[in-house]
Amino acid sequence: MSIQDIIEGKKQWRAHVARVKALPPDYRIVYQEMQRYLFKVGPIDLLDGDLLRGILDFFEEGVAAGKGVLEVTGTDVAAFCDDLIKDSPTHADVYQESLSQ
Template identity: 85%
Template sequence: MGIRDIIEGKKQWRAHVARVKALPPDYRIVYQEMQKYLFKVGPTDLYDGRLLTGIVDFFEEGAAAGKNVLELIGSDVASFCDGLIKDSPTHRL
């Protein structure tokens, strides 16, 4: 990985964080809890960014439709996350 890859990765991450900050507060809180959970037990390919970006896309659509975040994912954040990664190898022991 060269310096350009590192710089590009940082730009992408900052853009991702800006999108998360633009979410409504309830969506942002749930996203942060999902992110913590996924960083602990998530799939081994989590760091390619597709999963987290997909969650933000999903949340942006839900917020635009005026839905409550819990209408989208249910009341158990961990179960929702487990469903997202059910077929992926994880760091879980």
């Protein structure tokens, strides 16, 4: 990974964070909790993949449609997150495999 890759990654992350800050407070709180949850148990390629960007796009569409955040995610936000990552290898899966070996 070159210095340019690191700089570009930081620019993209800052732009992402700015989009999150532009969300209404209820959406922002739920997004941040989802992000925290996914960083703990989420897929191995969370930062390299499009999951967080996709969630943010989905939330922005919900805001544009005038829906509340729980109308978009449902009342069980953890189950919503689990459904998003159900087919992705997670850190917990890797840990379980290492214990099995």
